[in-house]
Amino acid sequence: MSVAAEIEPTVTPDIARCIAEExxxxxxxGAYLSGDVAAREQLAVDLRAIQESLGFYVIVNxxxxxxxxxxxxxxxxxxxxxxxxTKMNYRVxxxxxxxxxxxxxxxxxxxxxDNKKKDLNEAWAFMRERTPDDPKVVANxxxxxxxxxxxxxxxxRPVLLEYQETxxxxxxxxxPVYARALEMPADYFDDxxxxxxxxxxxxxxPPADAEEGQxxxxxxxxxxxxxxxxxxxxxxxxxxxxSGKWIEIAPLRGGIVVNTGEFLNRWxxxxxxxxxxxxxxPKKDRYALTFFFNANDETVADxxxxxxxxxxxxxxxxxxxxxxxxxxxxxxxxxxxTEMDEE
Numbered sequence: 587m588s589v590a591a592e593i594e595p596t597v598t599p600d601i602a603r604c605i606a607e608e609x610x611x612x613x614x615x616g617a618y619l620s621g622d623v624a625a626r627e628q629l630a631v632d633l634r635a636i637q638e639s640l641g642f643y644v645i646v647n648x649x650x651x652x653x654x655x656x657x658x659x660x661x662x663x664x665x666x667x668x669x670x671x672t673k674m675n676y677r678v679x680x681x682x683x684x685x686x687x688x689x690x691x692x693x694x695x696x697x698x699x700d701n702k703k704k705d706l707n708e709a710w711a712f713m714r715e716r717t718p719d720d721p722k723v724v725a726n727x728x729x730x731x732x733x734x735x736x737x738x739x740x741x742x743r744p745v746l747l748e749y750q751e752t753x754x755x756x757x758x759x760x761x762p763v764y765a766r767a768l769e770m771p772a773d774y775f776d777d778x779x780x781x782x783x784x785x786x787x788x789x790x791x792p793p794a795d796a797e798e799g800q801x802x803x804x805x806x807x808x809x810x811x812x813x814x815x816x817x818x819x820x821x822x823x824x825x826x827x828x829s830g831k832w833i834e835i836a837p838l839r840g841g842i843v844v845n846t847g848e849f850l851n852r853w854x855x856x857x858x859x860x861x862x863x864x865x866x867x868p869k870k871d872r873y874a875l876t877f878f879f880n881a882n883d884e885t886v887a888d889x890x891x892x893x894x895x896x897x898x899x900x901x902x903x904x905x906x907x908x909x910x911x912x913x914x915x916x917x918x919x920x921x922x923x924t925e926m927d928e929e
Contacts, residue, residue, distance in 0.1 A: 595628045597635045605639045608827035610835055610843075616647030619759060630766035637767065637846055641861030642825045644817070644841040649759075650752055652840055655816045655875070658749040661742045662873045666708055666790035668738060678711060681731035682915050685710050703800040706867060709789040714782075715747060722883075728912055730883075749875065750786050753814055757879035758782070760812070760844075768854065769892045778885045783907065785810070785878040791822055794867045802872075803865035809914040810847030810878035811907075817841045820872040826862040849880065849910055852902045855889040883908035 597605075604611035613632065617625035636643050666673075676685040686709040712733050716723050722730035735743040761779060762772035791802040802822065815823070817838050824832040825845075835843060851860040865872075888904045905913075 595624075595631045598628065598632050601632045601635060605635060608640070608829060608831065608833060610640065610825060610833060611636060611643045612838070612841065613643050613645050614647050615645045615760075616649075618763065619647070619649055626763055626766060626772070629763050633763055634767040637858040639828060639859075640825070641859040642835070642843060642845045642863070644835070644838060644843050646838075646841055648756055648842055650756055650816070650842065654745075654749055654752055657745050658816075658875050659818055659873055661739065661745045662788045662790070662875060663871070664739055665710060665736060665742060665788065666873070668736065672736075672738060673708075673710075676710070676734045676736060679731070679734070681713070681729050683711055683713055683729075683731055684734035703797065703804060705804055706794040706796060706800065706802045707789050707791045707865070709787055712746065712750070712784075712786040712788070714784040715750070727883075727908075729908075729915065746786065746788075750784055750877065753877040754782065754784060754879065756842075757812060757814060757877070764812070764850075768857075768890055770890065774890075775881075778881050779811075781882050783880040783883060783911075785880065785911075787874070787876040787878065789874040789876065791865055791868055791872040791874070793870060796867050801864050802867050805862045805864040807851070807860035807862055808845065808847035808878065809849060809911060811850045811853075811881050812879045813843075813845050813847055814877040814879060815843040816875055817843060818873060820868050820870055822865045822868040822872045824864050824866060826864075832864070847878065848914070849887055849907055852905065852910070853887040853890060853893075855893040856901050857893045880911070881907045883911075 601611050601613070603609075611632075613629070613636075615629065618629045633643075673685045674687070678684040678686045688706060688708050713729060713731075715733055716730065718724075718732065720730075723732060758779065761775040765772050765774040768774075789803075794802065796802075805826070817835070819837045819839065821834055821837055823835045823843070825835060827833050845863070846858045846860050848860045850858055884906055886904050886906050887902065887910070889900045894900060
């Protein structure tokens with residue numbers, strides 16, 4: 587083996603510049619997805635640097651056909667154009683599946699934990715598709731029920747399922763990079779994501795007159811292991827930089843925003859940060875196809891070995907993903923009718 591082959595890759599200069607200047611990096615993952623092992627190792631080094639500083643990046647050449655994304659956005663626009671009375675027939679339920687009306691969320695972030703301003707958006711939650719005989723459906727496991735598909739839009743379900751499964755394939759392909767970024771074997775996450783859970787939050791952010799301290803989506807960190815968000819042509823998403831300033835993520839056709847959620851943050855003992863972000867009221871209608879990719883329900887966020895010193899006490903109590911998901915959802919979403927209807 588040559589000396590050059592033994593040299594460990596260093597952070598790509600443009601990635602280092604983005605981190606230093608607090609810009610959201612754009613990362614080309616095409617070479618890695620084509621099977622280039624050297625590209626995987628370089629991407630892992632870059633990803634480690636990003637996830638320990640900014641926590642957000644945008645991927646391109648990711649293999650998700652733009653046609654699928656475009657058709658999904660079209661279907662989501664039709665979804666929220668349905669009459670309110672129709673949408674309310676699918677109102678979010680015990681399993682956090684279905685339509686979430688405007689002002690039905692109060693997102694809380696640790697630095698503004700007393701936030702009581704209701705968010706200015708409508709959403710519709712879809713979990714991983716299940717069948718009536720699925721053991722978790724039969725057992726009525728929380729948040730693991732049947733999806734509430736809109737009967738009025740016959741094309742919606744097939745398009746969104748195609749989108750969901752395509753995003754799941756991408757997310758699964760990215761796992762070896764995260765394993766290597768954490769200095770673990772490339773297959774480290776395989777058994778922990780053998781039956782991953784999905785949460786697809788379709789959302790509509792209309793132009794709105796917000797009160798002081800009110801947002802389309804208040805500052806928060808995601809619950810997920812990893813979040814994937816295809817960009818549309820309307821800005822509105824802002825990310826908090828390490829300095830505390832807010833960075834607007836500019837529209838980029840074909841770009842997908844990626845960030846760590848709080849579960850992976852726990853799992854890495856705080857090493858990979860779950861960066862706060864928010865959505866400000868847009869100038870025109872903005873839609874979102876947020877895809878939250880999660881570990882198996884039974885996976886426990888014990889610190890990954892490379893994220894804790896031998897004999898050290900973990901920063902967080904070990905918790906299974908399912909238990910964590912319930913805690914997060916119940917803390918941020920209003921389910922009771924009386925609360926949801928209050929102004």
